[in-house]
Amino acid sequence: MRELAERTLGLVPAGVEYADVRVVLRRHECIHAENGLISPLYEETEGVAIRVLIEGQWGFAASAFPDRAEAALGRAVAQARAAAVLGGPRARLAPAEPVVARYETTVERDPFAVPFAEKQALLVAAAEAIGPGLRGAEASYDCFRETKLFASSEGACVEQVLTETGAGLLATALSADDLQRRSYPQSVPRSIKGQRGDFATAGWEHVESLRLVEEAPRVGEEARALLSAPVCPPARTTLIVAGTQMALVVHETFGHPAELDRALGSEASLAGGSYLQPELRGSLRVGTDLVTITADGTLPGGMGSYAYDDEGVPAQRTVVVEDGIFRGYLTSRESAGALGERSTGAARADGWARIPLVRMSNVSIEPGETPYEEIIASTKDGILVDMNRSLSIDDTRRNFRFGSEIGWEIKDGERGRMLKNCTFSGRTLEFWAGCDAVADRASFRVYGLPSCNKGEPLQVAHVGHGTVPARFRNVQVGV
């Protein structure tokens, strides 16, 4: 990889202000068990990407054929020169120290080396343990390994090997007029292979820690029970958002808005903009003083953890919201440069064929002071929701609607009957202004979501979210 990168950089013609080369090899293994059937999937792709800046205009080209790197460089240069003819505003990169480094995810047991039979046995046992009477009883495991090298014309050279492992359960209950799903330990809006369950930058030990077989009977039972559970009644009430659901709430209401490229308008044509505008930093109240949100690429085990981003900038911890006040952004070198600041190390690309964009690392709600049990016990009347089932949010992230897989009534401080089709909606700032309790560190857990979509062509990022349950007053729930 290094030789290819250096050779390609050596071919960069005069007039190029900046160039970088990424060489990426990505492997993905998935095993899916359903109703006694095993479906193994293996994916492998390798390629080279070249980015050049000429007169402040970008060119980018990528190829699956390493021997065509020179031709790709030619295409990138042709693009940048064509754009330079128009003139116009120039991209300015924030300064960055050229780093030479190597990093590898710490793995106790290499998931690719675990015998297939062992993986298969675990998944078959877990799927069977979900139990009978369901449309589907599925267990799946995925691991990703990305070996990548970044080199720039400024002298940076960073090699990283990132290993991500995850697994999950999905029980689907079907009746003539209803379909209910229950997932464990984390869900995504669609049942997609490669994106199911909970992920970490870790090895097979993460799969074992999830205790799939032990949790499976509860998952199956809840899916069956949901078919006959009452529908969440429409009301304005107190809402307790459990940690699994909170991951998506934080992702959508703080994570995306804190991406500086969105705030500056360069994503407005597709993903959208942001209510967090630069002039509001330090003054905009986005929640009660219980609300602190961080973006931390160094969080141990987080799926959004890495040592360097895809511009060679070190991963770091950024405070997005402090005591309810908007403080900071996730940034790349270009977006940070537009504000005259330094990058927060959040430029990441989806594989070799995509340009780095500002992406979330591990965006987390920091724990509060209240034990989770006390939050429940001190709630007279409300709804507890768990596990995201659907979501929709507007392009500037100012209003949302989430649906949860499961909910329960809270009456006089105790969890009551199960509810299905629980949804909650509202305006972002009003919602977080109603946050009156955030659970303490005993409930803190980092969830890994390999399913964050952004960009054009579409890029899917792997991100993490540290969450705790929290309580919100006066929230609209129900369809």
Added chain:
Amino acid sequence: MIEELLATSGADHVELLQERQELLRFGGSRITYQHSEEKVTLRARRGRACVTLGSLDAELLQARLKDAPRGKLEPAPQIAPRQANTAFAATEAATPADRVELFRSYVAALPAGANLGGSIAHTVVDHAVASAAGVLREERRTRALVQLIASQEGRSSYARALHRDAAQLPSLATVADGLASLPERSLEPGRYRAVLGPQSLIVFAATLGQIAFHPTDGAFAQRLGERVLGENVSLVDDGADPDGLPTTFDCEGTPKQRVQLIEHGVATGVIRRDTGHAAPPAWRFGAGPSPSHLFLVPGKVDDAGLVAACDTGLAIQRVDYVRTVQPKQTLVTGSSRDATLWLERGRPVARLPQFRFTLRLDELFSSLEALGARRERGETAFMESVVAPGAVASAFPVDVVTG
């Protein structure tokens, strides 16, 4: 090449996509980045095992599949793909300079002070499929796409053009219409008459397609023969219709059949693997067959006639982030985006704030009083092309106004 890969890999089935994609993206009337990509996707299946490589490495393919038991080979379909023109020289030949010039012309056509965001993309895909049962298909497809979002002083307007032939992309001059200077008007939650622009109806039709026509789990799968939508609504899936983005076979090489899904509001069909609607293994949008080329049959009313027929209510140019809440009920939620206007006595008089809606698609498609004669072409991440006209809905819900 595809036959050789099939023979050397020992796979039951091999699919090869060789793709070249070029894109120019812009925001704030400046080019934000450009993209050029050449990639290979080689998918092979043997029994239940699937391997996807980003290379033509037959040895790696063979090594990865060797322990998998061979699957039951289904006989190759006896019908031939229908003829369609799927590739055009103008799209294949487009250069970075062509895209920059297109971008410059779109910016120049805007009113002074307006900003432009969006993208211009040209794609060429060579798709080949071969199976041990004797399937052998090859096809080149091209695709040209322009998306524009014009904005000015808080107003925005959207337009999209899509065609296999870059030389036949429709004009996007109407994007400036949505920037007309109109006063702002507040909006209360409730139900309103509405003109749905073609791009908004494209999204609703695609979402309905995704959840309603799966052969076993689709919302309409068990309701064939029943009236499920309004009598004026007919919906077809047809991969060979040149009004869409023609594609003659699916990822398994099965020829795409024309399937009448809805006829005058009655559920008449579902899509299946044998109708040419298989989804690739590990597809991001779920397992099982999925519609690929939807067409909402047009009505007879011109654009001005739709606005006149609505008289007073909403004019919704585009909807965004429409997601399924409850698939069996076809319940979805989403938000308005870009030029959403208030109509009075058949003409736009005010600009509306963004709002969220939650609705049942079967109810929406039962409330269409008039369908437009002019259709637009669109696509989604999960559907190759969707073609729909505008329409007048008698009661469109507004849940939460963002303000």
